[in-house]
Amino acid sequence: MTGEQKRAAERALEQRIGHRFKQGDLLTRALTHGSATARGGASDTSYQRLEFLGDRVLGLAVATMLHHAFPQAEEGELARRLNQLVRRETCADVARELKLGDAIVFGGSEAQAGGRKKTAILADVCEAVIAAVYLDGGLKAAQDLIERHWRPRMTNYKGPLRDAKTMLQEWAQGLGKPAPLYRETERSGPDHAPIFVVRVDIDGYDPAFGRGGSKRIAEQKAAEAALTREGLWTETKET
Structure with a gap:
């Protein structure tokens, strides 16, 4: 040039x-x-x-x-x-x-x-x-x-305006279900960069799982997975 x-x-x-x-x-x-x-x-x-x-x-x-x-x-x-x-x-x-x-x-x-x-x-x-x-x-x-x-x-912007955990809890309550229960099922990686896997259980439904660099993120991902399965979360996810 x-x-x-x-x-x-x-x-x-x-x-x-x-x-x-x-x-x-x-x-x-x-x-x-x-x-x-x-x-x-x-x-x-x-x-x-x-x-x-x-x-x-x-x-x-x-x-x-x-x-x-x-x-x-x-x-x-x-x-x-x-x-x-x-x-x-x-x-x-x-x-x-x-x-x-x-x-x-x-x-x-x-x-x-x-x-x-x-x-x-x-x-x-x-x-x-x-x-x-x-x-x-x-x-x-x-x-x-x-x-x-x-x-x-x-x-x-057309995506959901509330976080996934809030949406999942409101959805479960609307069905007369107890609040979703989140449990850590796995932790891997070094202490400075851990990876958590969290399971969320809703009464009467199969569990959903989420993975993230903190428990909070993993819980959100698990909630997103549960909502996606029910057709309630269509936002493009960040990789």
């Missing part, structure tokens, strides 16, 4: 992002994978530090949007909407809309291994770009970017 072609590509990317960078090195760093750095992943020359900051900027902007858009919503509903909007898959979808994958700089064989299409990498780069816009143009510039791409997702 010639210098002129590179500059044209950068201008096209800035147009898709909706921000003209004064500090071009910020965008370059936001698009640089750790495999392309001289020290193989140094956070000061790749997107890692920017991704950390962008995650917080995104959370603040989305929480503010939700606060104004749903003035009657309780904290639990707002939290559930927030979790769906800032989750990895949502960020990766926005990255695909912006065609960020085409602009990521890789080193070694990561690009040949499909790095440009990996959900985790796309999500991280998306958050890094948000941070780059924030540092270059301020909070308003970052909020504008987030508004354009997250507001339609906020208004079109």
